[in-house]
Amino acid sequence: MSWQALTAQTCALGESPFWHPHEQMLYWVDIPGRQLLRANIYMGTVQAWDMPSEPGCIAPAANGGLVVALRDGVFRAREWGGALERITTLPYDTAVVRANDGKCDPAGRFWVGTIDETKKAHAAQLFSIDCRQGAPVVECKAGNALTANGLAWSPDAQTLYWADTSSHVVHAWDYDLASNAMTTHRVHLTFTPKPEGWSVGQGGYGGRPDGAAVDVDGNYFVAMYEGARICQFAPDGTLLAEFPTPAQCPTMPCLGGEDLRTLYVTTGRHGRSAAELEQYPQSGCVFSMRVDTPGLPVNFFAE
Secondary structure: OOOEEOOOOOOOEEEEEEEEOOOOEEEEEEOOOOEEEEEEOOOOEEEEEEOOOOEEEEEEEOOOOEEEEEOOEEEEEOOOOOOEEEEEOOOOOOOOEEEEEEEEOOOOOEEEEEEEOOOOOOOEEEEEEEOOOOOOEEEEEEEEEOEEEEEEEOOOOOEEEEEEHHHOEEEEEEEEOOOOEEEEEEEEEEOOOOOOOOOEOEOOOOOEEEEEEEEOOOOEEEEEEOOOEEEEEOOOOOEEEEEEOOOOOEEEEEEEOOOOOEEEEEEEOOOOOHHHHHHOOOOOOOEEEEOOOOEOOOOOEOO
């Protein structure tokens, strides 16, 4: 099994990929590039849609279109390229905090994690937005983090995973889908912090946990930013496999394709050194490879 670049087009920082089963297309975002993107993998074509501010994450909506978390709020797009209708504004300071990793839970709530751009205040949080009864119900579900990432649910939706990238930790909670309650917090995975003075090309560092996905067996796939790999962990936290990536900075995996057995990963090139980009010239591309176990289908936003 080997990686293939989806297109030659690169992003500054690709994130939030998902496979749309009705459209048979892959969606993702370029955060600093302020774009939503989607690809027809069979035709090899990519469409880009400019956003007014940085898009942290997106999800498909059950009634068509998308839900989008931008720096300054959560918006509904009824169609590709259409108007952005504000759903809600999340309670954080947009001057130093923005939306980051997120997706919908199996009940159709949209979850948005944030990033503390100061890297000091531990102001990153995790919000759920429930629009199933009309007016949005916003709840803060977790916090005291620097960079929200790694959001995923087990196949039975009884475990919720969430990573704080900068802390090199993936958290887990028992989760009740009906009540939206998170209980029994524990540290699920820990990774060795980056050694002081470390630079790309040196050993001794395997990266930090970025975006994640779960397959039908409950295995947790996590992109290791600066680690040039995706790690696959069993539900008990046992490392099952490592997939080296053709970019130093993979950002988020998803499982898609008609049989949900294609592993896609977005990557970044923004702010990376010339030496790194010479070694990994396709940094910023979306890559794909085939895997044995299918993933879970994407959850749709409900309203």
